[in-house]
Amino acid sequence: KSTSNECCLGMSQKMSASKDKKETRRLPPQTNRREDLHIVPGVEMERFADEADVVIVGGGPAGLAAAIRLKQLANKHEKELRVCLVEKASQIGAHTLSGACLEPSALTELIPDWKERGAPLNTPVTEDVFSILTEKHRIPVPILPGLPMQNHGNYIIRMGNLVHWLGEQAEELGVELYPGYAAAEVLFHEDGSVKGIATNDVGIAKDGSPKDVFERGMELHAKVTLFGEGCHGHLAKQLYKKFNLRENCEPQTYAIGLKEVWMIDEKKWRPGRVEHSVGWPLDRNTYGGSFLYHLNEGEPLVALGFVVGLDYTNPYLSPFREFQRWKHHPFVAPTLEGGQRIAYGARALNEGGFQSIPKLTFPGGLLIGCSPGFMNVPKIKGTHTAMKSGMLAAEAIFPKVTAENLDSETAGLHIPEYAENLKNSWVWKELYAVRNIRPSFHNYFGLYGGMIYTGIFYWILRGKEPWTFKHCGTDASQLKPAKECTPIEYPKPDGKISFDLLSSVALSGTNHEGDQPPHLTLKDDSIPVAKNLAIYDGPEQRFCPAGVYEYVPVETGDGMRLQINAQNCVHCKTCDIKDPSQNINWVVPEGGGGPAYNGL
Numbered sequence: 001k002s003t004s005n006e007c008c009l010g011m012s013q014k015m016s017a018s019k020d021k022k023e024t025r026r027l028p029p030q031t032n033r034r035e036d037l038h039i040v041p042g043v044e045m046e047r048f049a050d051e052a053d054v055v056i057v058g059g060g061p062a063g064l065a066a067a068i069r070l071k072q073l074a075n076k077h078e079k080e081l082r083v084c085l086v087e088k089a090s091q092i093g094a095h096t097l098s099g100a101c102l103e104p105s106a107l108t109e110l111i112p113d114w115k116e117r118g119a120p121l122n123t124p125v126t127e128d129v130f131s132i133l134t135e136k137h138r139i140p141v142p143i144l145p146g147l148p149m150q151n152h153g154n155y156i157i158r159m160g161n162l163v164h165w166l167g168e169q170a171e172e173l174g175v176e177l178y179p180g181y182a183a184a185e186v187l188f189h190e191d192g193s194v195k196g197i198a199t200n201d202v203g204i205a206k207d208g209s210p211k212d213v214f215e216r217g218m219e220l221h222a223k224v225t226l227f228g229e230g231c232h233g234h235l236a237k238q239l240y241k242k243f244n245l246r247e248n249c250e251p252q253t254y255a256i257g258l259k260e261v262w263m264i265d266e267k268k269w270r271p272g273r274v275e276h277s278v279g280w281p282l283d284r285n286t287y288g289g290s291f292l293y294h295l296n297e298g299e300p301l302v303a304l305g306f307v308v309g310l311d312y313t314n315p316y317l318s319p320f321r322e323f324q325r326w327k328h329h330p331f332v333a334p335t336l337e338g339g340q341r342i343a344y345g346a347r348a349l350n351e352g353g354f355q356s357i358p359k360l361t362f363p364g365g366l367l368i369g370c371s372p373g374f375m376n377v378p379k380i381k382g383t384h385t386a387m388k389s390g391m392l393a394a395e396a397i398f399p400k401v402t403a404e405n406l407d408s409e410t411a412g413l414h415i416p417e418y419a420e421n422l423k424n425s426w427v428w429k430e431l432y433a434v435r436n437i438r439p440s441f442h443n444y445f446g447l448y449g450g451m452i453y454t455g456i457f458y459w460i461l462r463g464k465e466p467w468t469f470k471h472c473g474t475d476a477s478q479l480k481p482a483k484e485c486t487p488i489e490y491p492k493p494d495g496k497i498s499f500d501l502l503s504s505v506a507l508s509g510t511n512h513e514g515d516q517p518p519h520l521t522l523k524d525d526s527i528p529v530a531k532n533l534a535i536y537d538g539p540e541q542r543f544c545p546a547g548v549y550e551y552v553p554v555e556t557g558d559g560m561r562l563q564i565n566a567q568n569c570v571h572c573k574t575c576d577i578k579d580p581s582q583n584i585n586w587v588v589p590e591g592g593g594g595p596a597y598n599g600l
Contacts, residue, residue: 045216046216047198047216047217047218047219048216048218048219049218049219049220049221050218050219050220050221051082051221051222052082052083052084052176052196052220052221052222053081053082053083053222053223053224053401053402054070054081054082054083054084054222054223054224054225054226054397054401055083055084055085055086055196055197055220055221055222055224055225055226056083056084056085056086056225056226056228057085057086057183057197057225057226057227057228057229057233057235058085058086058087058227058228058229058230058233058369058371059085059086059087059089059092059093059163059167059177059179060096060163060228060230060369060370060386061159061162061163061166061369061383061386061387061390062228062368062369062370062371062386062387062389062390063085063087063226063228063368063369063390064085064092064163064166064167064169064170064390065106065110065166065386065387065388065390065391065394066226066228066368066390066391066393066394067083067085067170067173067175067390067394068110068111068166068169068170068173068175069110069390069391069394069395070083070175070394070397070398071083071170071173071174071175072173073394073395073398074174074398074402075173075174077398077402079402081398081401081402082176083174083175083176084175084176084178084220084222085170085175085176085177085178086178086181086182086183086197086199086220087177087178087179087180087181088180088181088182088183088571088588088591088592088593088594089179089180089592089594090179090180090591090592090596091164091179091180091596092163092164092166092167092177092179093159093160093161093162093163093164093167093597093599094160094179094594094595094596094597095571095594095595095597096159096160096163096597096600097159097160097257097259097345097346097347097595097597097600098159098347098383098600099159099257099259099291099293099303099305099380100156100157100158100159100162100303100383101125101151101154101155101156101157101274101291101293101380101381102121102154102155102156102157102159102162102381102383102384103153103154103379103381103383103384104121104153104154104155104384105384105388105426106383106384106385106387106388106391107119107121107384107387109388109391110387110391111169117169118165119162119165120157120158120161120162120165121155121157121162122155122157122295122296122297123155123156123157123271123272123293123294123295123296123297124153124154124155124156124272125151125152125153125154125155125156125272125274126271126272126273127270127272127273127274128143128149128150128151128152128274129273129274129275129276130142130143130149130275130276130277131275131276131277131278131279131331132277132278132279133277133278133279133280133326133329133331134279134280135280135281135329136330137330138277138329138330138331139279144455144459146459146462147378147454147458147459148376148378148379148434148437148458149276149378149379149380151274154274156272156274156293156294156295156296156303158261158295158297158303158599158600159383159599159600160597160598160599160600161599178199179592180591180592181199181200181217181591181592182199182200182588182589182590182591183197183198183199183200183229183235183588184197184198184199184200184217184234184587184588185197185198185200185235186225186235186238186239186242187219187221188364189364189410189411189412190411191363191410191411192363192410193362193363193364193410193411193412193414194225194239194362194363194364194365194412195221195222195364195411195412196219196220196221196222196225197219197220197225197235198217198218198219198220199217199218199219199220199591200217200588200590200591201214201215201216201217202214202215202217202590202591203215204516204517205515205516205517206515206516206517206518208517211515223400223401223406223412223413224364224365224366224397224400224401224412224413224415225364225365225366225412226365226366226368226390226393226397227239227365227366227367227368227371228367228368228369228370228371228386228390229371230347230369230370230371231254231347231348231349231350231370231371231373231573232252232254232348232350232573232576232577232586233371234586234587234588236367236371236372239362239365239367240358242362243359243362244359245358245359245360245362245367246358246359247359248359249355249356249357249358249359250352250355250356250470250471251352251356251471251473251474252350252352252356252358252373253309253310253311253350253351253352253356253438253471253474253475254309254310254348254349254350254351254352254475254574254577254578255287255288255307255308255309255310255348255349255351256307256308256310256319256346256347256348256349256543256545256572256574257305257306257307257346257347257348257349258305258306258307258319258320258323258344258345258346258545259303259304259305259343259344259345259346259600260303260304260305260341260343260344260504260507261301261302261303261304261341261342261343261599261600262301262302262304262336262339262340262341262342263299263300263301263339263340263342264300264301264302264335264336264338264339265300265337265338265339266300268300268334268335268339269294269300269302270294271294271295271296272294272296273293273294274291274292274293274294275290275291275292275293276289276290276291276380277289277290277331278290278447278451279447280326280329281322281325281326281329282308282322282447283446284445284446284447284448285313285446285447286308286309286312286313286314286317286446287308287309287311287312287438287441287446287447287450288306288307288308288309288322289306289307289380290304290305290306290307290326290332291303291304291305291307291380292304292332292335302335302336302339304327304332304336305323306319306322306323306326307349307380308322309351309441309475310348310475310543310574310577310578311472311475311478312478312479313478313479313480313485314479314480314485314486314488315479315480315481315482315485315536315537315539315542315580316482316485316486316487316488316537316539316542317488317542317543318488318490318542318543319542319543319545320346320501320504320542320545321488321490321542324490324493324498324499325490325491325498327497327498328491328497328498333497336497337496337497341499341507342507343507343508343597343598343599343600344504344505344507344508345508345570345595345597345600346545346546346570346572346574347570347571347572347573348572348573348574348577349370349375349382350370350372350373350374350375350382351373351375351377351438352373352438352471353373353375353376353377353431353434353435353438354431354432354434354435354468355435355439355468355469355470355471356373356471357372357373357374357431358372359419360372360418360419360422361414361415361416361418361419362414363409363410363411363412363413363414364410364411364412364413364414365412366393366397366415366418368386368389368390368393369386369387369389369390370382370386372389374386374389374427374431376430376431376434377434377437377438378434378437378438378454378458379434385427385430385431388425388426388427389422389427392418392421392422392425392427393418395421396415396417396418396421397413397415397418400413400415400417401413432463433458433462433463433464434458434463435463435468435469436453436457436458436463436465436467436468436469437450437453437454437458438450439469439470439471439472440453440454440469442469442471442472475577475578476577476578476579476580476581476582477580479536479539479578479580481535481536482535482536482537501545501546501547502547502568505546505547505568505570508546508570508595508596508597509595509596509597509598510546510567510568510569510570510594510595510596511567511593511594511596512566512567512569512589512590512593512594513589513590513593514567516589516590518564518566519566519569519586519587519588519589520548520564520566520569520575520584520585520586521584521585521586521587522562522583522584522585523583523584523585524583527581527583528540528551528561528562528581528583529551529559529560529561529562531580531581532562532579532580532581532583533551533560533562535580536580538551538562539578539580540562540575540579540584543574543575543578544574544575545570545572545574546568546569546570546572547565547568548564548565548566548568548569548575549562549563549564549565549575550562550563550565551563566589569589569594570594570595571586571594571595573586
């Protein structure tokens with residue numbers, strides 16, 4: 001077996017020599033670096049470093065849009081530019097999950113001939129339906145022209161397929177893509193600016209000892225590093241603290257989105273139909289809603305899902321079970337009866353909007369996409385804004401990294417022009433206009449008060465009202481003690497329309513190497529039982545959409561303990577967000593682990 005250094009050196013030479021190849025390139029295997037790693041004589045510990053002009057963390061819409069735009073500019077101006085993108089999923093798009101009803105504006109700006117290039121946008125929206133649900137009935141709500149819920153001109157897509165296609169476009173332009181390897185560490189120059197990232201090591205056992213397959217990760221250094229990890233990114237959390245990026249913004253708020261794909265009876269299939277609803281089964285003070293989209297991809301498929309704002313207060317609430325209960329509504333169930341569920345997944349969503357956008361630039365790096373949070377919540381869309389942020393970042397970066405004489409006060413380039421470009425773009429205008437819609441739901445009338453606000457102030461004033469609402473604090477701080485709340489009795493799944501949690505997780509393709517250090521870490525092992533279970537009746541058991549957390553009796557004596565089934569984790573980050581004690585810290589597992597979504 002070659003040493004880690006030899007392996008990385010060989011791969012570095014291959015990377016430099018094969019920029020024009022279109023097949024996916026591979027970095028050496030690796031996993032998360034742990035402080036308790038036992039240093040064993042004879043094990044190579046040196047970590048090889050390689051140089052690029054730009055390194056991008058995250059192979060989602062924002063990261064790929066940035067990479068494509070950088071190479072478009074380099075080719076146009078006949079400049080040599082090395083762009084490397086690392087992605088923790090085993091394949092580009094394998095961790096991608098979205099509704100998804102795509103507004104194609106940013107895609108058209110980036111790749112005007114996307115139709116000719118075969119982009120997987122096969123279902124233009126033909127019907128737009130919005131409803132308020134009661135337990136037994138549906139109240140139709142008209143979608144007035146100009147309201148953000150209107151979907152005329154949009155496409156129903158499977159986001160993972162679009163991301164995979166964007167990866168192909170990036171490789172054709174010469175972007176180096178490295179799926180299957182997670183960025184585990186931010187590297188810094190002596191002056192404190194970002195130097196790049198380190199991918200994680202592999203072959204470390206649970207006890208921290210190196211296994212026979214142990215290999216060190218690799219360092220990727222760059223003039224600028226773009227962080228597009230998606231919602232609540234592992235590295236972005238560290239950067240917020242390091243550079244105090246959230247000093248002048250509201251706390252970020254989130255939701256959890258759960259999704260299934262079904263194959264239904266062709267007689268019930270209406271390609272291009274978009275359905276959204278609010279109301280039942282949630283109460284008026286719990287923000288959330290549903291979607292049901294009819295795809296047109298050669299088979300009678302529908303994508304359906306349920307979103308719950310993570311600022312909910314009742315610790316007995318289970319987003320997964322609310323989703324399963326919603327499917328039995330008389331307006332929903334007939335579409336699914338006789339059908340077959342073929343996919344399941346979940347992810348967290350940024351919902352803070354305009355008020356929660358942090359400082360976006362710092363020496364050596366930028367934040368793009370869902371990492372800082374550019375989702376338009378009332379539109380239920382964030383892909384177009386995420387892609388545009390990546391494009392604007394690329395346009396600000398390109399002249400700086402290709403300048404003959406780099407003029408920077410830091411070793412890592414600081415590019416504040418990106419933030420200025422964003423503030424002058426349609427992204428900023430769009431997010432500003434809807435800034436008050438989500439926080440307007442925090443009123444006595446809840447859902448209905450928020451809808452009235454949207455109908456009056458947004459539709460009439462188009463977001464130009466001279467005030468801006470604040471959020472009510474972090475989502476973790478919103479839970480009430482269990483003794484102040486009423487337990488929720490959920491019906492048992494019938495196995496036809498509603499299902500149990502573990503059979504659902506099985507459809508996500510989730511898998512992790514079992515013998516590795518935990519990626520769901522606790523800051524204090526005593527807190528789950530002493531606080532979360534004692535005060536909130538263990539909400540981890542209910543807010544996790546993958547059955548990762550459960551309280552079980554201790555092996556000896558009385559009492560309970562928190563069991564963490566990390567292999568089930570779908571990387572949604574909900575636990576890191578909603579834990580009322582903020583005791584759970586999600587870090588990257590071995591590269592390639594996690595869900596294996598097929599076009600979610």
